[in-house]
Amino acid sequence: MKIEVKNLTKKYRDKVALENVSFTLDEPKIYGLLGRNGAGKTTFMNILSGQILASGGEILIDGENPFDNQRLTESICLIKEGNNFKKDLKVRNVLKIYSYFYPNWDQELADYMLKEYHLHLNTKVKALSKGMESALGIIVGLASKALITIFDEPYIGLDAPSRKRFYEILLEEYQTEKRTIIFSTHLIDEVSLMFEEVLILSEGSLVLKEEADALRRNTYAVSGTIEEVERFITGKDILDSKQLVGMMTAYVYGNAEEAKQSGLQVEGIPIQELMIHLTEKKRGA
Numbered sequence: 001m002k003i004e005v006k007n008l009t010k011k012y013r014d015k016v017a018l019e020n021v022s023f024t025l026d027e028p029k030i031y032g033l034l035g036r037n038g039a040g041k042t043t044f045m046n047i048l049s050g051q052i053l054a055s056g057g058e059i060l061i062d063g064e065n066p067f068d069n070q071r072l073t074e075s076i077c078l079i080k081e082g083n084n085f086k087k088d089l090k091v092r093n094v095l096k097i098y099s100y101f102y103p104n105w106d107q108e109l110a111d112y113m114l115k116e117y118h119l120h121l122n123t124k125v126k127a128l129s130k131g132m133e134s135a136l137g138i139i140v141g142l143a144s145k146a147l148i149t150i151f152d153e154p155y156i157g158l159d160a161p162s163r164k165r166f167y168e169i170l171l172e173e174y175q176t177e178k179r180t181i182i183f184s185t186h187l188i189d190e191v192s193l194m195f196e197e198v199l200i201l202s203e204g205s206l207v208l209k210e211e212a213d214a215l216r217r218n219t220y221a222v223s224g225t226i227e228e229v230e231r232f233i234t235g236k237d238i239l240d241s242k243q244l245v246g247m248m249t250a251y252v253y254g255n256a257e258e259a260k261q262s263g264l265q266v267e268g269i270p271i272q273e274l275m276i277h278l279t280e281k282k283r284g285a
Contacts, residue, residue, distance in 0.1 A: 007057035032195035077146035104145035130157030188272035
């Protein structure tokens with residue numbers, strides 16, 4: 001499903017959550033939606049899933065607005081970090097309700113994941129631990145088989161092995177049947193290898209949209225004496241730079257091969273570090 005974001009703006013009284021954001025997601029991929037707290041990520045996901053209206057601009061999915069559009073919302077599943085389900089419902093009731101709503105619901109996958117996470121059908125949501133409630137959200141998100149599946153910090157309370165199993169199952173399902181998966185997380189280093197494309201928001205604006213492989217290939221840190229590094233980075237796209245006791249490190253977007261041939265020390269920049277540099281207020285993004 002094609003997602004077109006056109007000059008999207010959302011205001012809450014005097015606060016601007018999103019401001020003139022525009023981009024297009026043309027094909028099924030695993031997208032990393034990154035940014036600091038308050039960047040506008042959750043607001044964007046709520047508009048995309050048809051839960052709230054924009055103040056200006058629009059989101060179109062295959063040419064239609066998702067708000068109050070049942071045909072589209074049956075193809076979109078948003079799993080948030082908490083409060084996805086009514087507390088008095090039993091696990092079996094939650095799964096039954098969602099199986100009615102999503103036409104491509106995969107009950108076999110849901111049953112398999114219930115066993116993986118040791119969830120009992122007769123347990124009420126309010127009796128689940130935070131981790132078990134997160135596991136239930138993960139199950140619903142994957143079993144929905146929604147063409148647009150959105151995970152907003154979906155694993156609060158899950159331990160590292162449980163998160164790892166989630167990533168493995170997500171990738172297995174994605175390889176079997178491609179869909180658009182939008183993943184927002186602060187555990188970037190843990191999941192960044194899954195991303196095929198990365199979007200970074202800062203203070204309501206889009207500061208980067210790039211294929212993940214290109215980011216890994218074309219962003220690097222170069223270190224040496226101040227004189228050597230300044231000479232090398234002249235005319236290049238500099239993300240940030242730091243100096244200490246006559247030495248300098250610059251974060252560069254460009255051809256890393258040129259840096260390697262310069263004799264300077266060159267290291268790749270993890271996507272998490274790149275997000276931090278791009279969203280620092282001192283840089284103005």
